[in-house]
Amino acid sequence: MSSLRLLLAGFGNVNRSLVKILLSQAALLRARHGVAFTVVGVADSRGAAVAPEGLPLEALLAAKAAGRGVDALPGVGRPGLDAIQLARELDYDLLMEATPVNLKTGQPGLDACLAALGRGRHAVLANKGPLALAFERLAALGDLDGRPGRPQLRFSACVGGAMPTVNVGRRDLAGARILRIEAILNGTSQGILRMMEQGVSYAEALAEMQRRGLAETDPSLDVEGWDAANKLTIIANAVLRRPTTVREIDVQGVTALTAGELQAAMARGEKIVLRCLAEWTGQDYTLSVRPTSLPLSHPLARMNGDEMGIVFETDITARQTLTTRETDPIPTASAMLRDALDIAAP
Amino acid sequence: MSSLRLLLAGFGNVNRSLVKILLSQAALLRARHGVAFTVVGVADSRGAAVAPEGLPLEALLAAKAAGRGVDALPGVGRPGLDAIQLARELDYDLLMEATPVNLKTGQPGLDACLAALGRGRHAVLANKGPLALAFERLAALGDLDGRPGRPQLRFSACVGGAMPTVNVGRRDLAGARILRIEAILNGTSQGILRMMEQGVSYAEALAEMQRRGLAETDPSLDVEGWDAANKLTIIANAVLRRPTTVREIDVQGVTALTAGELQAAMARGEKIVLRCLAEWTGQDYTLSVRPTSLPLSHPLARMNGDEMGIVFETDITARQTLTTRETDPIPTASAMLRDALDIAAP
Numbered sequence: 001m002s003s004l005r006l007l008l009a010g011f012g013n014v015n016r017s018l019v020k021i022l023l024s025q026a027a028l029l030r031a032r033h034g035v036a037f038t039v040v041g042v043a044d045s046r047g048a049a050v051a052p053e054g055l056p057l058e059a060l061l062a063a064k065a066a067g068r069g070v071d072a073l074p075g076v077g078r079p080g081l082d083a084i085q086l087a088r089e090l091d092y093d094l095l096m097e098a099t100p101v102n103l104k105t106g107q108p109g110l111d112a113c114l115a116a117l118g119r120g121r122h123a124v125l126a127n128k129g130p131l132a133l134a135f136e137r138l139a140a141l142g143d144l145d146g147r148p149g150r151p152q153l154r155f156s157a158c159v160g161g162a163m164p165t166v167n168v169g170r171r172d173l174a175g176a177r178i179l180r181i182e183a184i185l186n187g188t189s190q191g192i193l194r195m196m197e198q199g200v201s202y203a204e205a206l207a208e209m210q211r212r213g214l215a216e217t218d219p220s221l222d223v224e225g226w227d228a229a230n231k232l233t234i235i236a237n238a239v240l241r242r243p244t245t246v247r248e249i250d251v252q253g254v255t256a257l258t259a260g261e262l263q264a265a266m267a268r269g270e271k272i273v274l275r276c277l278a279e280w281t282g283q284d285y286t287l288s289v290r291p292t293s294l295p296l297s298h299p300l301a302r303m304n305g306d307e308m309g310i311v312f313e314t315d316i317t318a319r320q321t322l323t324t325r326e327t328d329p330i331p332t333a334s335a336m337l338r339d340a341l342d343i344a345a346p
Numbered sequence: 347m348s349s350l351r352l353l354l355a356g357f358g359n360v361n362r363s364l365v366k367i368l369l370s371q372a373a374l375l376r377a378r379h380g381v382a383f384t385v386v387g388v389a390d391s392r393g394a395a396v397a398p399e400g401l402p403l404e405a406l407l408a409a410k411a412a413g414r415g416v417d418a419l420p421g422v423g424r425p426g427l428d429a430i431q432l433a434r435e436l437d438y439d440l441l442m443e444a445t446p447v448n449l450k451t452g453q454p455g456l457d458a459c460l461a462a463l464g465r466g467r468h469a470v471l472a473n474k475g476p477l478a479l480a481f482e483r484l485a486a487l488g489d490l491d492g493r494p495g496r497p498q499l500r501f502s503a504c505v506g507g508a509m510p511t512v513n514v515g516r517r518d519l520a521g522a523r524i525l526r527i528e529a530i531l532n533g534t535s536q537g538i539l540r541m542m543e544q545g546v547s548y549a550e551a552l553a554e555m556q557r558r559g560l561a562e563t564d565p566s567l568d569v570e571g572w573d574a575a576n577k578l579t580i581i582a583n584a585v586l587r588r589p590t591t592v593r594e595i596d597v598q599g600v601t602a603l604t605a606g607e608l609q610a611a612m613a614r615g616e617k618i619v620l621r622c623l624a625e626w627t628g629q630d631y632t633l634s635v636r637p638t639s640l641p642l643s644h645p646l647a648r649m650n651g652d653e654m655g656i657v658f659e660t661d662i663t664a665r666q667t668l669t670t671r672e673t674d675p676i677p678t679a680s681a682m683l684r685d686a687l688d689i690a691a692p
Contacts, residue, residue: 024661024662025521025662028523156518161664162662162664164514167518168514168518171513171688172502172510172684174379174684174687174688175367175684177374297650299669302648304643315370316367316676316679317508317680318508318670318671318673319670319671319672320669320670321667321671322668322669323645323666324666324667325664326664326665327664331663333662334521334522334663335663337521338518338519341521
């Protein structure tokens with residue numbers, strides 16, 4: 001039996017979903033893999049809760065559901081403590097990093113991850129910010145491939161939720177030369193474009209996505225292409241093994257597209273998608289995120305408004321496609337669990 | 347640098363493709379993974395060739411291209427030796443098993459694999475026969491998950507070529523309860539059905555697939571559903587962790603379908619596919635291979651005649667789909683390389 005202590009940085013949708021699935025999968029993880037996880041610390045935006053023997057998970061969820069911070073929990077609450085302090089001082093095995101994305105500084109996720117890895121603790125990220133800005137620094141401290149005796153770094157939740165994008169690209173295509181990656185990696189843009197195809201304007205489609213809870217109040221990261229560019233940056237580093245920051249990606253969003261353009265594309269047997277592209281030119285990869293018109297036979301053109309997907313073309317594996325349909329944060333949290341399990345029972 | 351010695355059992359399309367990619371990827375495997383493979387033995391249907399320091403790969407390919415057996419190679423040819431004898435007697439690290447599928451006895455692949463694993467050597471299979479008939483026997487000797495100190499058993503080439511079916515199902519969904527798997531795993535049937543949709547009869551479609559080299563002269567394993575059933579058997583064992591032999595699968599092929607039925611399905615917005623299904627009933631999985639009509643929004647209904655695919659639905663990962671388009675044996679051989687690399691550099 002292997003028992004690992006988790007520190008949760010951030011307690012929004014993703015880490016709360018992680019706690020839910022730690023509860024729902026506990027028996028399976030013990031029986032199938034001989035692994036048990038305890039949560040020894042949690043930090044949200046107000047403070048923290050700490051218990052070396054394991055925090056009461058239902059009580060954590062109940063506190064958040066009632067609108068309270070975890071620092072208000074009797075006995076275990078630690079007002080004023082934050083994720084970075086916990087990552088530096090607490091005794092734990094894995095940092096589960098799901099603080100909000102910050103694309104200017106990567107904080108507080110970046111310092112929390114650097115602290116964990118620097119102390120020889122493993123780090124599992126659902127937060128793209130630190131990776132999009134400082135992949136090389138993190139990968140210098142953390143190992144991506146399970147080498148024994150090294151702190152491990154995993155982030156499969158960052159690129160398409162439960163879709164095993166990074167794992168398939170890095171591991172299953174390990175012996176191949178990747179010639180081209182094409183992907184739809186932003187759900188909000190994909191939903192808006194597929195709605196506009198039905199004749200709805202951009203503004204109406206965005207408003208509808210917001211009503212359904214599928215677009216942020218400030219959707220700019222999504223519709224201007226930067227969320228997709230972050231994900232492509234992570235793919236470039238982890239799958240293409242090309243040191244890259246998000247600033248190198250050529251980015252254009254979907255805000256200037258009209259329903260007319262999308263319908264005209266359909267009339268000529270094509271679909272316009274917000275395509276992430278990495279293409280080998282013989283010397284290097286060109287990287288871009290841009291609205292692109294594709295024939296209907298293309299795997300990305302066959303995807304519905306609630307789907308994301310990625311197409312890999314290599315020298316020896318022909319064309320491999322992954323697609324996901326996810327409508328809540330549970331699958332993203334499941335990818336964090338997948339990473340934790342990969343570290344706990346490699 | 348890790349150096350592994352391969353024994354190739356069978357030297358048809360798949361293992362010849364493997365030799366081609368061992369040549370084309372050698373520099374990449376050294377540079378990226380620090381791994382070198384040498385081929386120390388090959389057995390085809392006539393005899394064998396053996397060289398402890400490594401066989402000349404170009405000469406092996408040239409002999410076969412000229413219609414000669416490998417036993418005719420000067421200096422290294424061993425007329426009369428077969429794969430089972432080599433597996434029992436030669437000094438090697440990995441058996442690469444790609445002899446023809448035999449669904450009655452599993453031979454000679456089964457005995458070759460049992461010999462290799464019994465001697466503590468690893469086994470990588472592209473041949474479904476031994477697994478469909480004797481999965482439990484093989485998995486009792488060989489480890490599927492990279493546990494150190496144990497002979498490893500891998501077979502990712504058996505279920506959809508380069509599509510990472512088994513790896514995604516077993517590894518990426520390791521913490522999930524699989525509720526349902528649906529898949530198109532036989533390329534010949536898929537090609538025939540998509541052609542019949544255009545109004546071509548079953549016999550004409552089959553003849554056309556044979557002309558293109560995409561269907562066997564005796565296509566019965568494919569069109570009667572048994573090839574797909576073999577693959578579902580392997581998935582049941584390796585992914586669903588349910589001990590299963592192919593005899594337990596409820597199988598119906600595509601031979602009785604008419605172009606009229608396929609076109610009527612299209613007229614009502616559906617597609618008929620040869621669907622592999624594993625469905626959790628609360629107690630056990632029901633397993634079947636059967637022509638099934640699916641709505642066009644279903645991922646399997648969106649696949650073209652040259653594609654295969656699999657859809658996983660679980661309790662925590664929503665709906666994940668893999669699709670592959672392959673038109674020659676190189677991607678299948680690439681899956682054997684993936685497995686060998688997973689063993690060599692885990």
